[in-house]
Amino acid sequence: MTNNRPxxxxxxxxxxxxxxxxxxxxxxTSTGSGLSVPDWPNTYGRFMFAFPWSDMVGGIIFxxxxxxxxxxxxxxxAVLAVWIWRSDARAWVRWLGWAALAAVIVQGxxxxxxxxxxxxxxxxxxxxxxxxxxxLIAITLAYVTSREFFQTGRIPVxxxxxxxxxxxxxxxxxxxxxxxxxxxxxxxxxxGLAFTDxxxxxxxxxxxxxPAAMEQVNWAHWQLGxxxxxxxxxxxHFLHRLTAxxxxxxxxxxxxxxxxxPEIDRRLKMMGAVSVVLLLVQISLGAxxxxxxxxxxxxxxxxxxxxxxxxxxxLLVLRLLRHYAxxxxxxxxxxxxxxGVPAA
Amino acid sequence: MKYTMRYLSLLAVLGGxxxxxxxxxxGQVKMVGSGPPLRAIKMDADPVCSAAHTKPVxxxxxxxxxxxxxxxxxxxxxxxxxxxxxxxxxAVVVLDQSGCQYLPHVWGVMAGQTLEIRNSDATMHNxxxxxxxxxxxxxxxxxxxxxxxxxxxKAEAPFKIKCDVHPWMVTWGAVFDHPFFAVTDAAGGYSxxxxxxxxxxxxxxxxxxxxxxxxxQTVTVTDGAAAGLDFTFTPVRRRK
Ligand code: HEM
Ligand code: HEM
Numbered sequence: 001m002t003n004n005r006p007x008x009x010x011x012x013x014x015x016x017x018x019x020x021x022x023x024x025x026x027x028x029t030s031t032g033s034g035l036s037v038p039d040w041p042n043t044y045g046r047f048m049f050a051f052p053w054s055d056m057v058g059g060i061i062f063x064x065x066x067x068x069x070x071x072x073x074x075x076x077x078a079v080l081a082v083w084i085w086r087s088d089a090r091a092w093v094r095w096l097g098w099a100a101l102a103a104v105i106v107q108g109x110x111x112x113x114x115x116x117x118x119x120x121x122x123x124x125x126x127x128x129x130x131x132x133x134x135x136l137i138a139i140t141l142a143y144v145t146s147r148e149f150f151q152t153g154r155i156p157v158x159x160x161x162x163x164x165x166x167x168x169x170x171x172x173x174x175x176x177x178x179x180x181x182x183x184x185x186x187x188x189x190x191x192g193l194a195f196t197d198x199x200x201x202x203x204x205x206x207x208x209x210x211p212a213a214m215e216q217v218n219w220a221h222w223q224l225g226x227x228x229x230x231x232x233x234x235x236x237h238f239l240h241r242l243t244a245x246x247x248x249x250x251x252x253x254x255x256x257x258x259x260x261x262p263e264i265d266r267r268l269k270m271m272g273a274v275s276v277v278l279l280l281v282q283i284s285l286g287a288x289x290x291x292x293x294x295x296x297x298x299x300x301x302x303x304x305x306x307x308x309x310x311x312x313x314x315l316l317v318l319r320l321l322r323h324y325a326x327x328x329x330x331x332x333x334x335x336x337x338x339x340g341v342p343a344a
Numbered sequence: 345m346k347y348t349m350r351y352l353s354l355l356a357v358l359g360g361x362x363x364x365x366x367x368x369x370x371g372q373v374k375m376v377g378s379g380p381p382l383r384a385i386k387m388d389a390d391p392v393c394s395a396a397h398t399k400p401v402x403x404x405x406x407x408x409x410x411x412x413x414x415x416x417x418x419x420x421x422x423x424x425x426x427x428x429x430x431x432x433x434x435a436v437v438v439l440d441q442s443g444c445q446y447l448p449h450v451w452g453v454m455a456g457q458t459l460e461i462r463n464s465d466a467t468m469h470n471x472x473x474x475x476x477x478x479x480x481x482x483x484x485x486x487x488x489x490x491x492x493x494x495x496x497x498k499a500e501a502p503f504k505i506k507c508d509v510h511p512w513m514v515t516w517g518a519v520f521d522h523p524f525f526a527v528t529d530a531a532g533g534y535s536x537x538x539x540x541x542x543x544x545x546x547x548x549x550x551x552x553x554x555x556x557x558x559x560x561q562t563v564t565v566t567d568g569a570a571a572g573l574d575f576t577f578t579p580v581r582r583r584k
Pocket of ligand 2 (some may be wrong): 020077188190192193294303
């Protein structure tokens with residue numbers, strides 16, 4: 001069996017467009033424009049695509065264009081699902097195509113609900129998290145339709161190294177995903193500027209959340225003209241920084257393990273190295289978000305690069321799972337196979 | 345202030361209060377120290393907004409004059425009126441959107457009174473009310489719609505209303521179940537007219553409610569007299 005190249009290309013386009021949409025969505029949140037268009041599915045009472053360009057001002061630029069790009073992604077996903085259904089023989093892939101379509105529809109409805117219910121925090125968080133989860137589904141569809149996926153031979157990796165690699169890879173992916181969830185909660189509870197210093201947090205390596213320390217932070221906020229933070233906001237903010245550290249360790253650990261393992265091919269080694277670069281960019285953008293007091297392009301860049309890092313870590317896991325097999329068990333174990341004939 | 349005065353004077357006839365006579369409460373609100381530094385608002389995201397101003401526009405979060413006079417403080421009676429009911433004024437309170445700013449920045453209405461929201465700008469606005477006692481809402485105000493009426497049915501402590509098209513646009517409103525409230529003007533002054541004779545708790549509220557927390561004082565109003573009541577705000581800094 002070989003792959004369907006146009007289908008694979010189309011799946012790639014869908015995934016890449018989704019990544020673009022994530023930036024457009026992040027701009028909406030970062031500029032606080034989520035409610036600049038009070039109605040949905042219409043825009044100021046007009047059918048979305050009939051809304052005049054000249055009325056696209058201020059926050060409407062971000063919110064309205066986000067909705068339009070989202071429609072494009074919705075359309076691409078629908079075409080992709082139908083195409084897969086008609087041309088792919090694997091039942092689970094067809095099923096995945098429909099799952100992608102369902103996810104994008106739920107995502108669109110959640111977007112609409114944030115508008116109609118005036119941005120309730122749980123719905124906004126869910127919309128932010130499902131956006132990137134949908135991105136992962138799109139990456140899955142792109143990968144399972146790729147030529148690489150159809151290549152049969154798997155590269156053996158010796159037992160211990162194999163387990164270690166898998167563990168690092170899952171840890172990196174899991175922690176980046178967790179970091180996305182914490183980041184989304186932070187963003188939609190207005191906790192992004194609960195602390196305004198970096199690398200220290202509230203002037204300390206481990207901030208105190210006692211009344212005196214909080215007052216010190218909040219007095220500075222008043223003088224800067226920023227909203228004052230509650231203890232909960234400070235805690236979620238600090239948690240994001242702690243998880244960043246844990247995720248960094250996992251990503252660097254994974255990259256080193258890939259790099260040092262002679263059984264791993266160059267491509268995967270490079271993927272590990274690139275994830276470290278993405279991590280460095282991510283931390284710099286996170287720091288810049290805080291230090292520029294949430295300049296909207298930088299903040300959106302942080303969300304966007306975060307999505308790229310998540311997608312990249314995910315692809316790395318997919319390749320690792322698909323491509324590298326545990327080295328065949330040693331011969332003396334084969335003796336125990338019921339109808340087995342000892343190899344030597 | 346101007347608006348408040350206008351409809352308060354319309355309320356000269358107040359049910360039973362005539363029996364015991366009425367007076368007024370007036371005074372001045374000052375602030376000691378300074379508020380946060382204000383950075384000029386960048387309005388270039390909407391050319392209509394930036395074209396409306398020749399001079400830089402600053403946020404009105406803490407509007408304090410050189411001599412300490414504090415504007416935009418809501419003064420209202422919070423206790424002493426129990427058991428009395430008051431007619432809802434028929435005059436409307438106007439909240440204008442002009443030059444991509446809310447005029448006035450702070451206002452009050454009586455429950456049931458009409459808030460007339462105007463759009464004097466040739467651009468789009470949305471009015472997003474973060475009220476809690478009264479249902480929160482978000483309504484569209486495209487440039488062709490120049491006026492929309494809104495009525496808040498229940499009394500509610502001050503809440504924010506904002507425009508998400510122009511994120512710098514913020515206004516604070518409060519809803520009362522009586523007509524004795526006012527907002528301080530640029531000189532920090534206010535006055536509550538036609539207050540039935542009696543003893544009251546009067547509150548002064550500022551939107552920076554964490555650092556300039558609301559204060560109350562007690563005052564007695566006697567028939568035909570003007571009671572004076574001043575307030576001074578100092579940013580609180582909690583030390584151990
Ligand atoms: C394919 C579908 C969609 C995707 C992938 C998507 C993605 C995103 C992303 C990544 C964000 C930023 C979240 C964050 O920063 O936490 C966002 C925000 C937002 N999206 Fe979507 N979106 C989609 C569809 C829609 C639709 C159809 C609407 C309809 C109105 C919508 C309305 C919004 C709003 C209002 C926000 C701002 C939320 C807030 O500030 O709390 N989205 N979107
Ligand atoms: C592994 C590293 C990191 C990852 C993967 C990551 C990921 C994310 C994501 C995905 C979001 C947005 C979630 C959403 O709403 O969709 C976010 C928000 C945020 N991150 Fe990070 N982050 C990392 C490290 C950091 C660091 C080191 C800082 C520095 C303090 C930081 C500061 C922030 C802030 C302030 C926000 C909220 C922005 C706002 O209020 O709008 N992040 N992060």
